[in-house]
Amino acid sequence: MPARMSSATLTFPASFTFGVATSAYQVEGGIENDWAQWERQGKLKEPHARCGRAVDHWNRYAEDYALAKAVGATAFRLSLEWARIEPERGRFDGAALEGYRERLLQLRAHGLRPVVTLHHFTHPTWFHASTPWHLPESLEAFRQYVRQCAPLLEGLDALVISFNEPMVLLLGGYLQGLMPPGITDGAKTMAALGNLVRAHVIAREELGHRLGRVELGISQNMLAFAPDRWWHPLDRSLVRLAAPAYNHAFHEALSSGHLRVFMPGVASTDVRIEGARDSVEFVGVNYYTRAHLRFMPRPPFIDFKYRDPDGRGLTDIGWEKRPEGFLQLLQEVKRYGKPVWVTENGIDDRQGSVRPEYLHTHLRQVLAAREAGVDVQGYLYWSLLDNFEWLEGWGPRFGLYHVDFDTLERCPTPACDYFRAVATGRVLVPPAAPSPGSAQPSAAR
Numbered sequence: 001m002p003a004r005m006s007s008a009t010l011t012f013p014a015s016f017t018f019g020v021a022t023s024a025y026q027v028e029g030g031i032e033n034d035w036a037q038w039e040r041q042g043k044l045k046e047p048h049a050r051c052g053r054a055v056d057h058w059n060r061y062a063e064d065y066a067l068a069k070a071v072g073a074t075a076f077r078l079s080l081e082w083a084r085i086e087p088e089r090g091r092f093d094g095a096a097l098e099g100y101r102e103r104l105l106q107l108r109a110h111g112l113r114p115v116v117t118l119h120h121f122t123h124p125t126w127f128h129a130s131t132p133w134h135l136p137e138s139l140e141a142f143r144q145y146v147r148q149c150a151p152l153l154e155g156l157d158a159l160v161i162s163f164n165e166p167m168v169l170l171l172g173g174y175l176q177g178l179m180p181p182g183i184t185d186g187a188k189t190m191a192a193l194g195n196l197v198r199a200h201v202i203a204r205e206e207l208g209h210r211l212g213r214v215e216l217g218i219s220q221n222m223l224a225f226a227p228d229r230w231w232h233p234l235d236r237s238l239v240r241l242a243a244p245a246y247n248h249a250f251h252e253a254l255s256s257g258h259l260r261v262f263m264p265g266v267a268s269t270d271v272r273i274e275g276a277r278d279s280v281e282f283v284g285v286n287y288y289t290r291a292h293l294r295f296m297p298r299p300p301f302i303d304f305k306y307r308d309p310d311g312r313g314l315t316d317i318g319w320e321k322r323p324e325g326f327l328q329l330l331q332e333v334k335r336y337g338k339p340v341w342v343t344e345n346g347i348d349d350r351q352g353s354v355r356p357e358y359l360h361t362h363l364r365q366v367l368a369a370r371e372a373g374v375d376v377q378g379y380l381y382w383s384l385l386d387n388f389e390w391l392e393g394w395g396p397r398f399g400l401y402h403v404d405f406d407t408l409e410r411c412p413t414p415a416c417d418y419f420r421a422v423a424t425g426r427v428l429v430p431p432a433a434p435s436p437g438s439a440q441p442s443a444a445r
Contacts, residue, residue: 019075224325
């Protein structure tokens with residue numbers, strides 16, 4: 001990034017979108033799906049943690065939309081919960097569909113553009129037993145689901161995400177066994193990967209039939225990678241293999257139609273997928289951190305480490321603060337020739353004091369990427385609210401708004417004022433120094 005940026009390059013154009021992001025299972029509450037089952041099996045880091053009522057967004061959505069408007073957001077990312085819509089295979093819940101349609105209409109009434117994710121990690125309880133992703137039957141199941149979702153989007157000018165972080169889903173669920181369906185099988189991982197690409201193509205077909213042209217993409221978690229031991233040839237080789245496989249294989253498949261992953265001894269595939277070529281209107285990037293890779297002499301041969309070589313301190317979840325990696329990855333996706341949306345970026349900040357500085361350093365990378373010719377059109381902060389953080393449970397706090405998990409009261413953190421200042425003023429101003437007592441205390445559930 002340039003050491004000095006002019007006042008012009010510190011300005012966001014009027015067309016640039018600032019928004020916030022959520023996902024159904026993490027905020028809505030009252031959802032019975034594969035993750036709820038996983039929790040009851042004691043599979044989280046805290047075996048007794050349950051999402052349960054989450055932060056009750058299903059009932060408090062109007063209040064939460066107003067909170068998004070209050071920080072200057074003009075877009076709101078949410079996901080549709082497949083398990084609500086199709087709790088039993090082939091039985092679609094009309095009340096759930098009407099509920100989502102009402103929530104999407106209310107987004108528009110609040111002046112917020114819907115950014116709608118069709119699949120954000122979770123599945124109905126029947127899915128893995130009947131139509132798992134590594135089998136071809138998964139494609140027809142997904143087609144029927146998307147066919148029911150398509151009418152919900154009519155007339156909304158929504159940005160649509162078919163899959164959130166498909167490589168995280170596959171790495172965690174099919175290779176490491178850390179999330180549903182809990183499989184550790186390289187061949188099944190690659191079969192599922194191919195079917196997820198095909199399912200994206202199906203989503204494009206079904207949405208197109210109902211809506212005509214739709215702005216469709218994926219939301220891909222992207223990591224900056226570095227060797228854990230800079231001098232070790234196998235660590236360096238891992239980076240050369242992992243970076244294209246993890247960060248770009250899915251993007252590349254939706255650009256060229258060619259799905260290619262080469263991770264010897266772990267999982268590999270090389271296949272062309274009909275209809276995948278040029279099948280997105282935008283590229284979605286989720287960015288949080290950098291991972292250092294170390295070779296292990298036993299399967300799966302890769303160890304992920306989060307280090308702090310620059311002395312900036314790790315985030316509360318233990319991730320490196322590495323804004324430079326954000327710029328690197330935004331520049332990398334320029335190759336696809338599509339508009340770019342930052343569909344997630346955020347920090348676990350349990351005292352609420354360092355988030356403004358995190359926003360400042362990462363939004364600076366967005367401006368630097370735009371100056372370098374990357375067509376970044378929007379930035380969605382993860383997340384509007386503190387929420388249930390998957391395997392981590394109730395510890396992490398990514399929210400612009402602090403949530404008391406006992407009372408469910410939403411309170412602004414200092415980042416709310418900063419986000420509003422940038423989103424409404426369109427200039428990347430430095431954050432004010434925190435005043436004593438301005439941070440919100442962490443609340444236990």
